[in-house]
Amino acid sequence: MSDLRLKGVAKRFGEKDVLAPMDVVVTDGSFVSLLGPSGCGKTTLLRLIAGLETPSAGEIVLGETVLYGPGVNIPPEKRRFGMVFQSYAVWPHMTVFENVEYPLKVRGMDRKRRAQGVMKTLDLVHMDELAGRYPHQLSGGQQQRTALARGLVMEPPVLLLDEPLSNLDARLRAEMRREIRDLHRALGITILYVTHDQREAFEMATKIVIINEGRIEQEGTPVEIQNDPAPGFVREFLSHA
Amino acid sequence: MFADGISNAAVIDALLRSLSLSLAVAFISGAAGCLVAWLVTRSDIGGGRALSGLFSMPYAIPAYLLGMAWIVLGNPAVGAIKEIFPESGVYGFHGMVLVESTVAFAFPYLELKAGFERMDPSLEEAARMSGARPWRVFRDVSFPLLWPPMVNGMCLSFLYTLSSFGVPAMLGMPVRQFVLTTLIYSQFKLGGMAGIAAGLRLSLLLLFMAMLVLVLSNRLVALQRRRGGAITGSRVSRPGLVRLGRGRVPFTAVTWTVFAAAVALPWGALAFSAMAPVAGDYAPSAWTMRNLEYVLNLPEFREALVNSLALSISVATFVVGAGFLLAFAAVRRGSRAAGWIIEAMGVPFSTPGTVIAILLIFVSTWAAAAMGRFGLSFDSPVFWMGFAYALKYSAVSARMLAAAYRQVHPSLEEAAVVSGATTFILLRTIWFPLLSRTVIAAWFLTALPMFTELTMSVLLTGPGGATMGTVLFQLQEYADQPSAAALAWILLSAALLGAFFMRGRKAEEILEGR
Numbered sequence: 053m054s055d056l057r058l059k060g061v062a063k064r065f066g067e068k069d070v071l072a073p074m075d076v077v078v079t080d081g082s083f084v085s086l087l088g089p090s091g092c093g094k095t096t097l098l099r100l101i102a103g104l105e106t107p108s109a110g111e112i113v114l115g116e117t118v119l120y121g122p123g124v125n126i127p128p129e130k131r132r133f134g135m136v137f138q139s140y141a142v143w144p145h146m147t148v149f150e151n152v153e154y155p156l157k158v159r160g161m162d163r164k165r166r167a168q169g170v171m172k173t174l175d176l177v178h179m180d181e182l183a184g185r186y187p188h189q190l191s192g193g194q195q196q197r198t199a200l201a202r203g204l205v206m207e208p209p210v211l212l213l214d215e216p217l218s219n220l221d222a223r224l225r226a227e228m229r230r231e232i233r234d235l236h237r238a239l240g241i242t243i244l245y246v247t248h249d250q251r252e253a254f255e256m257a258t259k260i261v262i263i264n265e266g267r268i269e270q271e272g273t274p275v276e277i278q279n280d281p282a283p284g285f286v287r288e289f290l291s292h293a
Numbered sequence: 294m295f296a297d298g299i300s301n302a303a304v305i306d307a308l309l310r311s312l313s314l315s316l317a318v319a320f321i322s323g324a325a326g327c328l329v330a331w332l333v334t335r336s337d338i339g340g341g342r343a344l345s346g347l348f349s350m351p352y353a354i355p356a357y358l359l360g361m362a363w364i365v366l367g368n369p370a371v372g373a374i375k376e377i378f379p380e381s382g383v384y385g386f387h388g389m390v391l392v393e394s395t396v397a398f399a400f401p402y403l404e405l406k407a408g409f410e411r412m413d414p415s416l417e418e419a420a421r422m423s424g425a426r427p428w429r430v431f432r433d434v435s436f437p438l439l440w441p442p443m444v445n446g447m448c449l450s451f452l453y454t455l456s457s458f459g460v461p462a463m464l465g466m467p468v469r470q471f472v473l474t475t476l477i478y479s480q481f482k483l484g485g486m487a488g489i490a491a492g493l494r495l496s497l498l499l500l501f502m503a504m505l506v507l508v509l510s511n512r513l514v515a516l517q518r519r520r521g522g523a524i525t526g527s528r529v530s531r532p533g534l535v536r537l538g539r540g541r542v543p544f545t546a547v548t549w550t551v552f553a554a555a556v557a558l559p560w561g562a563l564a565f566s567a568m569a570p571v572a573g574d575y576a577p578s579a580w581t582m583r584n585l586e587y588v589l590n591l592p593e594f595r596e597a598l599v600n601s602l603a604l605s606i607s608v609a610t611f612v613v614g615a616g617f618l619l620a621f622a623a624v625r626r627g628s629r630a631a632g633w634i635i636e637a638m639g640v641p642f643s644t645p646g647t648v649i650a651i652l653l654i655f656v657s658t659w660a661a662a663a664m665g666r667f668g669l670s671f672d673s674p675v676f677w678m679g680f681a682y683a684l685k686y687s688a689v690s691a692r693m694l695a696a697a698y699r700q701v702h703p704s705l706e707e708a709a710v711v712s713g714a715t716t717f718i719l720l721r722t723i724w725f726p727l728l729s730r731t732v733i734a735a736w737f738l739t740a741l742p743m744f745t746e747l748t749m750s751v752l753l754t755g756p757g758g759a760t761m762g763t764v765l766f767q768l769q770e771y772a773d774q775p776s777a778a779a780l781a782w783i784l785l786s787a788a789l790l791g792a793f794f795m796r797g798r799k800a801e802e803i804l805e806g807r
């Protein structure tokens with residue numbers, strides 16, 4: 053069991069409360085979506101989990117391991133999460149293969165096993181035939197698949213995605229929604245997915261956490277939220293579909 | 294081969310020293326600039342934001358003032374901290390490297406800082422999430438993507454050092470270590486046409502070296518532009534700062550100490566020396582204002598103050614005014630001629646000041662002879678200095694203003710034209726107010742270096758043509774340390790004050806102006 057648990061995690065920038073203390077549980081194998089309007093703090097929450105930002109308070113625990121807590125702050129490179137960024141962040145000076153190979157190389161895996169791992173993952177995202185290309189030779193969708201493969205290749209305990217589809221056109225978005233959902237089912241991995249797009253959250257997630265102004269407004273399965281949206285913000289937000 | 298009285302060995306000696314000095318400064322400032330740029334943009338170093346602005350300050354300080362300060366500190370006879378230097382004190386190659394690096398550091402630093410600020414931080418964060426430690430992220434991602442601005446910054450450091458005169462004159466000539474610029478100066482000082490001719494030939498050699506590096510630098514800038522799109526962040530996101538952990542306190546302490554040693558220490562040294570009754574006696578009980586009074590009452594100082602103020606104010610105003618109009622014509626009216634002139638301004642800007650001065654000496658000699666034929670006489674060193682300053686520094690304001698014009702949406706101008714504004718009214722009522730901040734910044738960035746200019750002035754000066762730089766240089770040559778320190782202290786204080794107010798300007802803006 054390697055559930056990801058957040059206990060009272062909060063973030064302040066100066067005087068401003070970006071995130072009020074919150075508890076979130078991402079159970080092993082689930083697909084949790086952090087949903088909310090831009091500037092609500094959902095990306096900050098994801099970055100706190102990744103270790104790219106430091107919480108002001110609280111505890112982050114993965115399975116039995118404390119990632120952040122009193123006297124503990126494991127740096128991002130040792131948290132073993134995979135992460136996909138909004139801007140893809142595919143390295144322009146490396147081929148698709150080298151991009152995906154990088155996490156394995158950094159961790160000292162030998163060349164032969166690296167090659168196997170990379171090709172297996174590229175196959176999953178249908179990029180195996182483009183392994184030798186450089187990013188500037190790829191479309192936006194192909195770059196995003198490369199980023200996805202790079203996040204998946206080391207079989208992370210949790211895959212973190214930060215608005216991964218927001219830079220794609222509508223048709224590609226629909227295609228990628230389907231593919232990410234299929235990947236989740238096929239691989240049984242745990243996914244934490246930040247989005248402002250309700251459609252993405254409701255189509256893919258097994259659990260949705262709705263955040264507004266640094267606070268959790270409601271959490272539940274897509275069906276629960278759809279059937280019984282909390283009065284106030286959530287109802288208002290969902291009506292703007 | 295170069296002239297009578299100067300051996301090939303002496304030329305080769307100076308050439309090799311110029312090259313090795315410039316190379317050493319380029320590498321030292323490149324490494325230091327890279328480290329500091331990374332620390333202030335990517336790590337949680339203490340006071341990072343303050344340091345980020347402060348470290349761009351040396352850019353605006355004339356290096357020879359720091360050179361004089363280091364003579365106070367490291368003079369082999371009476372230097373305040375002469376113990377840390379070898380036997381020759383701060384004089385010699387190591388001293389020149391130290392002082393030139395302090396200022397030249399700003400080029401790779403500003404280039405890289407701008408590079409880090411433009412780069413999408415997710416590219417580095419993706420590597421950290423892949424398991425790479427900060428150093429590995431730098432090696433595998435940041436450096437491969439940012440080496441063009443870094444090497445370009447090193448090229449600019451190299452050019453700067455190759456062209457500099459004040460520091461090698463103050464720290465090298467006393468121990469007979471010549472570089473190209475100081476060799477040209479010493480040949481010129483021998484007087485006569487032979488000296489000028491030797492100076493000219495050496496100038497061409499210097500110019501050739503400078504152009505080689507400039508071509509490399511331009512190629513790197515082009516490469517940077519081509520690559521820019523691939524690494525620029527689409528949205529402005531705040532990078533997650535790398536936690537230095539246990540290293541944070543030592544890194545913070547060392548970085549602040551280096552800044553203090555580079556800027557505050559020289560300033561303090563000059564202040565102490567200015568108040569000391571004789572060089573070496575720095576006891577507070579003996580402090581006196583006599584040196585300051587003496588310098589301020591010196592007739593040469595009065596003359597220099599008037600000249601330098603008049604020159605910097607009038608030439609800067611002229612150059613910025615011309616840049617304002619030229620940039621308008623080039624950017625807003627698409628005038629090819631104006632664009633071409635702005636491009637051409639880059640040539641004298643990158644040409645070593647020594648070369649410009651020697652060429653102008655030729656021109657002025659020729660002009661005086663030509664006018665003599667008509668019974669006229671014209672021999673004003675101040676005029677030729679003003680001419681030289683305008684040539685050398687016109688590029689800064691024209692480029693800054695062109696960039697500023699480009700940033701304003703054309704609809705603002707179109708709205709005024711539709712309202713019936715003529716070109717003159719348009720410039721006065723729309724463009725000047727809109728660009729006033731840039732105009733003021735460009736004016737100061739042009740006037741300040743003119744006020745303390747040394748390299749060209751020292752060659753062009755003559756009777757009635759003393760400037761701040763030449764007076765200081767004379768005081769230093771006469772070994773009147775307390776008086777020289779007093780004047781240098783005033784100038785350094787002014788330069789630091791100016792630099793402090795300019796520090797808030799974005800690195801990119803300063804670079805654009807360069």
